[in-house]
Amino acid sequence: MTALRVSGLTVSRGAGAVIRDVSVELAPGRITALVGPNGAGKTSLLEAMSGVIPAAHGSVHIGQTEITKHSRVARSRLGLAHIEQGRAVFGGLTVLENLRLTARTRTRVDEVLELFPELDKRRDSAAALLSGGEQQMVVLARAFAARPAFLLIDEMSLGLAPVVFTRLLPVITRFAEEGAAILLVEQFTHLALGVAQDAMVVSSGRVTYTGSARTLLDFPDTLHSAYLGEA
Numbered sequence: 001m002t003a004l005r006v007s008g009l010t011v012s013r014g015a016g017a018v019i020r021d022v023s024v025e026l027a028p029g030r031i032t033a034l035v036g037p038n039g040a041g042k043t044s045l046l047e048a049m050s051g052v053i054p055a056a057h058g059s060v061h062i063g064q065t066e067i068t069k070h071s072r073v074a075r076s077r078l079g080l081a082h083i084e085q086g087r088a089v090f091g092g093l094t095v096l097e098n099l100r101l102t103a104r105t106r107t108r109v110d111e112v113l114e115l116f117p118e119l120d121k122r123r124d125s126a127a128a129l130l131s132g133g134e135q136q137m138v139v140l141a142r143a144f145a146a147r148p149a150f151l152l153i154d155e156m157s158l159g160l161a162p163v164v165f166t167r168l169l170p171v172i173t174r175f176a177e178e179g180a181a182i183l184l185v186e187q188f189t190h191l192a193l194g195v196a197q198d199a200m201v202v203s204s205g206r207v208t209y210t211g212s213a214r215t216l217l218d219f220p221d222t223l224h225s226a227y228l229g230e231a
């Protein structure tokens with residue numbers, strides 16, 4: 001099946017490079033946790049992958065198709081979705097209306113609501129009236145409703161208590177089991193590593209670890225060194 005491949009990506013912002021020579025492959029059915037200190041460049045990497053900002057060097061491919069210079073919309077047509085940090089719901093629309101924005105069929109809306117029984121109960125409520133955690137569910141559900149092959153998720157947990165965020169993780173796992181390739185940027189490092197098979201640590205714009213997520217959980221020293229920039 002098709003993978004998304006990033007090769008030698010460098011991203012510049014303002015004065016200089018914030019991502020340097022990063023390579024990663026997202027394979028169907030797998031979750032990759034992307035972790036690292038504040039300002040390491042995680043958001044910038046996701047933004048360059050989805051076309052929010054340009055890459056200075058390197059390439060992004062979906063299968064054999066190079067998409068490095070494709071627009072955001074063109075990338076999304078090829079199955080690449082990006083849930084940006086702080087992405088909000090359309091508060092004046094109901095939960096159902098939010099989902100219909102991306103779901104191509106009614107069946108797909110029903111499938112997504114099955115994943116989130118909490119939202120099903122509130123399907124006719126204005127999204128603005130939901131709790132922070134429920135609103136994040138709407139954001140996630142809206143992304144799932146489009147059935148992306150590749151999903152980049154940036155700090156879903158922002159503003160949420162760990163216990164609320166924990167509720168979202170099994171749904172992300174289920175979505176990967178249905179075949180999606182997921183890149184998960186997360187401040188709750190251990191929670192992200194707990195659901196991911198693969199992991200990548202970025203520090204000061206460079207990759208300092210790629211490999212098994214389990215290894216980072218089992219060997220905290222390895223995680224610590226990677227955070228400090230020791231490749």
Ligand SMILES: Nc1ncnc2c1ncn2[C@@H]1O[C@H](COP(=O)(O)OP(=O)(O)OP(=O)(O)O)[C@@H](O)[C@H]1O
Nearest residue numbers: 013014015018036037038039040041042043044045
């Ligand atoms: N719009 C921008 N213009 C200029 N520089 C930026 C911009 N956004 C981010 N940066 C800089 O790029 C570098 C990487 O930031 P980025 O947000 O990608 O890191 P991050 O790992 O996602 O951080 P955090 O975990 O704090 O969200 C930082 O030095 C930051 O100051």
